[in-house]
Amino acid sequence: MLGECRIISLPKIADPRGNLSLVESERHIPFRIARVYTIYNVPGGERRGGHAYGTLHEFIISLSGSFDVTLTDGRETRSFSLARAYYGLYVPPMIWRQMENFSTNGVALVLASQHYDEADYFRDYERYCRAALEPAR
Numbered sequence: 001m002l003g004e005c006r007i008i009s010l011p012k013i014a015d016p017r018g019n020l021s022l023v024e025s026e027r028h029i030p031f032r033i034a035r036v037y038t039i040y041n042v043p044g045g046e047r048r049g050g051h052a053y054g055t056l057h058e059f060i061i062s063l064s065g066s067f068d069v070t071l072t073d074g075r076e077t078r079s080f081s082l083a084r085a086y087y088g089l090y091v092p093p094m095i096w097r098q099m100e101n102f103s104t105n106g107v108a109l110v111l112a113s114q115h116y117d118e119a120d121y122f123r124d125y126e127r128y129c130r131a132a133l134e135p136a137r
């Protein structure tokens with residue numbers, strides 16, 4: 001499952017007036033965008049996330065500054081550093097993810113495949129591991 005998580009490069013239209021990057025739903029990312037939210041003004045040392053989604057896909061971009069996203073599938077862990085607007089991290093369902101090491105002015109843009117639904121969250125790591133590892137037993 002962790003193997004599906006990957007950095008996806010986005011089109012970058014370089015211009016002396018300033019660069020432009022874009023994401024098209026179901027074209028550059030493998031899902032339809034239903035919701036967009038931002039995470040910003042994160043105090044030094046704080047962490048966001050610390051949960052997984054049962055069915056939601058997401059794509060995370062750094063619009064400003066930098067931060068790290070740590071992913072685990074209950075077995076392996078991988079970390080990705082996001083620092084530019086012309087690429088992002090695709091995270092499929094059933095991956096536990098945490099966002100940390102936000103720089104000053106770090107801004108995360110999250111594109112999500114579903115509207116907000118608390119029932120889709122796994123917020124307890126033990127419960128997540130039981131669900132994620134169950135099929136392999």
Ligand code: TYD
Pocket residue numbers: 035037039047048049050051116
């Ligand atoms: P949460 O997803 O737990 O944030 P993070 O993973 O970054 O720590 O959401 C924090 C709070 O915001 C929680 O009370 C739910 C609420 N929320 C919404 O109401 N709608 C949304 O689209 C999101 C992402 C969060």
